[in-house]
C-alpha cells in the first residue's frame with residue numbers, strides 16, 4: 487500500500503491552481519502591518535514559508551472595509567495597500583509558493599474606535615464584551631443597505647486581491663466574526679429571512695460567497711473557513727455545521743477549512759494547549775482593559791488540553807457528509823498525524839503554529855520523513871503576541 491505521506495508531498499490542484507504539495511499555511515494574524523500598511527517583516531514571514539516548501543501561504547485577516555477591522559490599525563483592502571501587497575505576492579511567487587488572502591470582517595466583535603458607521607454591524611444587536619472597555623459597547627442589526635454594502639465590499643476586496651497577484655481567496659465564515667455571527671443562533675436572533683433555520687442563517691454568508699465568486703470568476707479558488715463547533719451552550723453545533731458545509735458545497739465553494747472555537751466567546755477551543763490570556767494581558771497597553779482581562783479572562787479562556795488532531799472526530803463526520811475538497815486544521819505536527827489526515831480522505835492540511843515554529847516544515851518533512859520533529863509545544867505564546875510591536879513569532883528555544 488502506498489504511503490499517505492507521498493500523497494501529502496505530491497503536487498495537487500485547487501480549482502485548477504497547481505500546488506506543489508497539499509500543505510497550506512493557515513491564516514495566523516501576523517501583527518506585521520502595524521499602521522495598516524504591509525511591512526518588509528510581513529514579506530519575509532510569508533517568503534520564508536514559501537521558500538520552506540509550503541504550497542500556499544495565507545495573508546491573515548484582510549478586512550473588506552474599514553469597519554471590518556477588529557482594531558483601527560488592521561489591514562483593510564484599498565488602493566493604499568496595492569504597492570505593499572504586490573510586493574508580498576512577488577516575494578511569495580519568487581520563492582516558488584502561492585498566495586491566498588483571508589477576507590475577514592469582525593462585525594459586532596469590534597474594538598475599532600474609528601468606525602464609519604455609528605455602531606459595528608452584526609446579525610443582531612448585542613453587548614460587545616470585547617469592545618466594551620474600548621467604548622464600542624453594542625453592535626447594531628444589519629439592514630438591507632448594510633447587507634448590500636458589506637457583501638459588495640467582500641467582492642471588491644477579492645477582486646482587488648486578485649489584481650495584486652493573490653492566487654486564492656479564503657472567506658472567514660468562522661471564529662465568531664461577522665459571517666459566523668449570522669450562522670450562530672446565539673448571535674443571530676433575527677426573525678426575518680436571515681434568521682431562524684440554518685438555511686436562513688446562511689442566507690447572508692452565501693450572498694457574500696456569491697459576491698466574491700462574481701468578482702473573481704469561476705476558475706479562481708475560493709476557500710471558506712468554518713467553525714464546526716464552538717463549545718458554547720446554544721452556539722454552533724456539528725449537526726448544523728454539516729448543513730452549513732452542504733450549503734457551501736452546493737453554492738460552489740472550492741474547499742472548506744474545518745476549524746472550531748470562537749475568538750469572541752471560546753478562543754482556546756480553536757488552539758488547545760496553554761492559555762493565551764497571560765500573553766494578551768502582558769501586551770495590552772490600556773490599564774483598564776488589562777484589569778478587565780484579568781477579571782473575565784479565566785472564565786472566557788476555558789482551557790482544552792492539547793492532543794494531536796484535536797478536530798479529527800468532527801472533521802471526519804463532515805468528510806462523510808460532503809464531496810467537495812476539505813482542509814483539515816488543528817494540532818497536526820507529527821509524521822503520523824500527517825499520514826492520518828491523508829488516510830482519512832482530507833485533501834489538504836492547513837498548519838498554523840507548526841509553520842510559525844518551522845517555516846521550512848514542508849522541505850524538512852520531504853528530507854527527513856520519519857525523523858521529522860516539529861518542536862511546537864503549544865505553549866501558545868505566539869498567539870499571545872498578536873499586539874506585540876515585533877509581531878507574531880515563536881519564542882520557544
Ligand SMILES: Cc1cc2nc3c(=O)[nH]c(=O)nc-3n(C[C@H](O)[C@H](O)[C@H](O)COP(=O)(O)O)c2cc1C
Nearest residue numbers: 512513514515546547816817837838839868869878
Ligand atoms: C498567532 C495566531 C494567530 C491566528 N490568527 C488567525 C486569523 O487571523 N484568522 C484565523 O482564521 N485563524 C487564526 N488563528 C487560528 C489558526 O489559523 C488555526 O486555526 C489554529 O492555530 C489551529 O491550527 P494549528 O494547530 O495548526 O496551529 C491564529 C492562530 C495563531 C496561533
